[in-house]
Amino acid sequence: MPEGQVLEFSGITKHFGAVRAVSDFAARVEPGVVTGFLGPNGAGKTTTLRILLGLVRATTGTATIGGLPYSSLSRPLQTVGAVLESSSFHPGRSAANHLKVYAQAAGLAPARVEETLGLVGLADVGGRKVGGFSLGMRQRLGVAYALLGDPGVLVLDEPANGLDPEGIKWMRGFLRHLAREGRTVFVSSHLLSEVQQTVDSVLIISQGRLVFQGALEDLADPSEFATVVDSPDRAALSAALTAAGVQFELLRSGFTVRGLDPARVGEIAASAGVGLSSLARRGQALEEVFLDLVSGARVHPTAAAASAGVGAVAGIAPLPPVDGADAGPDPAAHDAATEAEASTVAADLEAGSGGAPGAAIATGAAVGAATWAATASADEQDAPAVVEPADSPVEPAAEPPGEPFVEPSPTYAVASTGVIDIIPFAGDPATDAYADGLPLDADPDVEALGAIDEELSDVEDADEPPVVDRPWEKYVKTPADVEADAFFATFTAAGDGEGAGPDEDEADAEFGAEAGPPEESIAESTDAESEPSADAEPAAPEDDDTTELGTLADLSPDWAEDDEARTDAERGEQR
Amino acid sequence: MSLADATRSEATKQLTTSMWWILAVVLFAYVGFTAAVLGFVFTGAATGSLPGDAPPVPIEGLSAVLYSAATAIGYVFPLLIGTLMVTAEFRHKTLTPTFLATPKRGLVLWAKILVGIALGLLFGVVGVLSSVIPSAGFLAANGLETDFTSSDTWALFGRMILAFVLWVLVGIGVGALVRNQVGAIVGVLVFTQFLEPVGRTAAGFVEGLTGVTRFLPGAASDALVGASLFSTAAPGLPAEDPLQWWVGGLVLLGYAIVLVLLGHLISWRRDVT
Numbered sequence: 005m006p007e008g009q010v011l012e013f014s015g016i017t018k019h020f021g022a023v024r025a026v027s028d029f030a031a032r033v034e035p036g037v038v039t040g041f042l043g044p045n046g047a048g049k050t051t052t053l054r055i056l057l058g059l060v061r062a063t064t065g066t067a068t069i070g071g072l073p074y075s076s077l078s079r080p081l082q083t084v085g086a087v088l089e090s091s092s093f094h095p096g097r098s099a100a101n102h103l104k105v106y107a108q109a110a111g112l113a114p115a116r117v118e119e120t121l122g123l124v125g126l127a128d129v130g131g132r133k134v135g136g137f138s139l140g141m142r143q144r145l146g147v148a149y150a151l152l153g154d155p156g157v158l159v160l161d162e163p164a165n166g167l168d169p170e171g172i173k174w175m176r177g178f179l180r181h182l183a184r185e186g187r188t189v190f191v192s193s194h195l196l197s198e199v200q201q202t203v204d205s206v207l208i209i210s211q212g213r214l215v216f217q218g219a220l221e222d223l224a225d226p227s228e229f230a231t232v233v234d235s236p237d238r239a240a241l242s243a244a245l246t247a248a249g250v251q252f253e254l255l256r257s258g259f260t261v262r263g264l265d266p267a268r269v270g271e272i273a274a275s276a277g278v279g280l281s282s283l284a285r286r287g288q289a290l291e292e293v294f295l296d297l298v299s300g301a302r303v304h305p306t307a308a309a310a311s312a313g314v315g316a317v318a319g320i321a322p323l324p325p326v327d328g329a330d331a332g333p334d335p336a337a338h339d340a341a342t343e344a345e346a347s348t349v350a351a352d353l354e355a356g357s358g359g360a361p362g363a364a365i366a367t368g369a370a371v372g373a374a375t376w377a378a379t380a381s382a383d384e385q386d387a388p389a390v391v392e393p394a395d396s397p398v399e400p401a402a403e404p405p406g407e408p409f410v411e412p413s414p415t416y417a418v419a420s421t422g423v424i425d426i427i428p429f430a431g432d433p434a435t436d437a438y439a440d441g442l443p444l445d446a447d448p449d450v451e452a453l454g455a456i457d458e459e460l461s462d463v464e465d466a467d468e469p470p471v472v473d474r475p476w477e478k479y480v481k482t483p484a485d486v487e488a489d490a491f492f493a494t495f496t497a498a499g500d501g502e503g504a505g506p507d508e509d510e511a512d513a514e515f516g517a518e519a520g521p522p523e524e525s526i527a528e529s530t531d532a533e534s535e536p537s538a539d540a541e542p543a544a545p546e547d548d549d550t551t552e553l554g555t556l557a558d559l560s561p562d563w564a565e566d567d568e569a570r571t572d573a574e575r576g577e578q579r
Numbered sequence: 580m581s582l583a584d585a586t587r588s589e590a591t592k593q594l595t596t597s598m599w600w601i602l603a604v605v606l607f608a609y610v611g612f613t614a615a616v617l618g619f620v621f622t623g624a625a626t627g628s629l630p631g632d633a634p635p636v637p638i639e640g641l642s643a644v645l646y647s648a649a650t651a652i653g654y655v656f657p658l659l660i661g662t663l664m665v666t667a668e669f670r671h672k673t674l675t676p677t678f679l680a681t682p683k684r685g686l687v688l689w690a691k692i693l694v695g696i697a698l699g700l701l702f703g704v705v706g707v708l709s710s711v712i713p714s715a716g717f718l719a720a721n722g723l724e725t726d727f728t729s730s731d732t733w734a735l736f737g738r739m740i741l742a743f744v745l746w747v748l749v750g751i752g753v754g755a756l757v758r759n760q761v762g763a764i765v766g767v768l769v770f771t772q773f774l775e776p777v778g779r780t781a782a783g784f785v786e787g788l789t790g791v792t793r794f795l796p797g798a799a800s801d802a803l804v805g806a807s808l809f810s811t812a813a814p815g816l817p818a819e820d821p822l823q824w825w826v827g828g829l830v831l832l833g834y835a836i837v838l839v840l841l842g843h844l845i846s847w848r849r850d851v852t
Contacts, residue, residue, distance in 0.1 A: 059852075061850060094667065
């Protein structure tokens with residue numbers, strides 16, 4: 005068994021002309037664990053990996069593998085295996101010959117070619133030309149190349165790109181298996197959710213700088229959690245909670261109680277005789293933390309040195325970094341989001357009344373606008389200095405279109421901005437104001453839970469009118485969307501079994517015998533999605549890792565925008 | 580990771596795609612056809628069997644002129660295969676796995692040179708055969724001397740094969756320098772099929788210019804081989820005063836070395852992204 009090696013980056017800086025791709029990057033990757041290398045597109049991940057592999061020369065700094073730079077390794081393929089891009093093949097060469105070329109270059113036995121082809125499940129197509137391979141098959145061939153020399157270190161750049169759900173599941177189990185054997189596994193991704201279930205520790209890079217280094221558990225603050233509870237009889241539940249003196253917020257998906265664990269909440273409900281439809285503990289959404297780190301809104305001590313620069317670059321206004329969770333939503337942000345929402349509402353109105361197929365497209369367009377505005381507002385919330393009085397006159401613009409569609413229930417209406425999704429429970433006049441699309445009060449704590457609500461509410465919306473229900477489904481999907489859809493499906497599926505002991509065995513099984521047919525994972529994903537809403541039994545409170553369910557809000561940064569757009573659309577439609 | 584490993588890998592790389600034999604087949608067909616036409620015309624003119632007032636062609640040295648058609652018109656093929664050996668790596672991004680397996684990039688380039696020499700020998704043999712078979716056929720049919728018993732003829736064949744090898748090396752240099760496959764192919768074709776022939780012919784009209792154009796790679800190649808269609812193609816014009824054959828060989832080798840060296844320094848060591 006090959007030994008895993010420590011990967012060490014020290015003071016890596018790389019300029020491409022005037023562009024600084026990586027700045028003073030220093031990190032250490034340990035053997036025996038899967039280390040995720042996260043960052044948005046263009047953050048410098050690929051450049052950093054290529055510097056490690058000697059393909060790109062760092063402007064300053066060194067990257068070593070077991071203490072040696074790549075070019076000094078005496079047996080490189082036997083030391084490090086790398087999967088860098090899915091297109092490094094001559095289309096006219098067969099898969100087996102492709103591997104043979106590099107097996108010979110590394111002085112490996114010819115038998116290794118067949119072995120590795122078998123490992124990645126390409127044994128049957130080894131004689132076929134790579135030009136006829138699907139993207140997933142090419143990706144597997146890339147993995148086969150990395151495994152040729154049975155290396156102790158594996159470096160993978162976005163390995164799940166182009167893989168189908170089955171392939172992603174396979175890849176995940178495979179990486180864990182390799183790490184358990186004591187190898188160093190270093191895998192980059194721009195999707196937190198993609199690696200969340202696989203990695204033990206993460207490096208997060210943004211704008212070429214390291215913004216976090218440590219275990220995944222350290223990413224979220226364990227003291228920041230909430231219990232989400234819901235009942236078919238919401239009035240009774242709210243009465244019970246109020247009677248118990250518990251502070252709570254009503255989201256579309258249920259009541260969120262902060263700082264009180266599920267056992268206690270369940271107890272309150274039980275003593276009041278209220279039947280529950282769901283009860284779960286939610287940790288801080290990792291995606292939120294991730295995005296905050298990446299945007300510079302949150303600075304983690306592990307990368308404090310890099311903080312000042314990131315804050316300055318990432319924020320829209322050049323302000324000192326502030327903690328995103330504590331920053332009150334900025335009035336200007338509301339402005340933008342409210343306007344955008346108004347347009348969504350208008351579009352939904354058409355779609356609802358006309359019911360014409362074209363209306364969905366109009367909604368899509370509005371959603372696009374909303375996304376833009378919501379993004380802008382999300383960014384601006386970290387910049388409290390933008391001028392605009394809190395009671396700015398936005399009502400007239402936003403008010404009329406939504407009126408007929410307001411959800412009748414006085415206690416249950418959906419809030420307006422892309423980020424904030426919470427309304428006060430009591431039937432005070434403010435409720436109506438919210439329904440009309442007025443700006444929300446600046447509730448400092450609201451944001452942190454917004455994502456949770458989005459996750460849950462998206463699952464719950466299944467019983468709504470078909471046409472307007474999911475306007476984004478009518479929206480013309482880009483290939484990236486389709487791909488991300490596939491990702492999402494598996495993450496939900498795998499979230500079921502992930503995070504606990506049994507999964508280890510599962511991973512082993514996958515490694516040995518190739519995952520089952522794709523239908524299996526699809527079925528699983530459906531299960532996972534329907535569970536929270538369909539189960540009438542109070543769900544057993546899962547441990548801290550409920551976030552690993554990998555629902556919508558766990559999606560990539562690319563998708564976060566879409567998410568906001570979706571919720572906007574839904575909201576519009578509900579009023 | 581040694582030169583032997585890298586070379587074996589490089590050989591596999593070339594032989595597992597179709598390019599080498601496609602180019603060899605086209606070389607054989609193209610040169611063979613041209614040599615057949617030339618053989619028919621030249622032997623006919625030499626024996627006076629052609630109708631009309633065909634210019635007389637000297638019988639002396641006719642076999643060498645016909646045999647050397649392989650290098651005179653076929654040298655673009657070894658040049659192309661050498662170029663493609665390198666640009667294909669850029670084109671298909673296989674430089675990444677190649678450099679991962681062999682991080683010492685100079686070693687990769689040396690392996691390409693060694694394999695290039697082998698391919699040059701192969702193409703040289705194919706080229707010689709493709710021009711000699713039809714030419715010798717027409718010579719024999721017209722009762723002319725095929726000169727196979729002369730050691731000069733076999734030395735000519737040897738020099739032709741050497742020219743093929745050198746052209747592959749020039750191609751490797753061009754490929755390393757240009758990187759872009761399409762650009763390299765177009766550039767090679769334009770230079771060898773248009774610019775240089777036109778330049779060499781046009782230089783005949785200008786006093787003293789042939790002293791310069793004889794150092795062009797194609798002219799150097801012709802000098803190395805020692806016989807060329809160019810010396811007979813335009814009989815009315817002052818022909819180039821060709822270099823000594825070994826000087827021609829050195830000039831061609833010089834082109835190869837300079838281009839490979841420049842390619843290595845300027846392009847081969849660049850970041851692979």
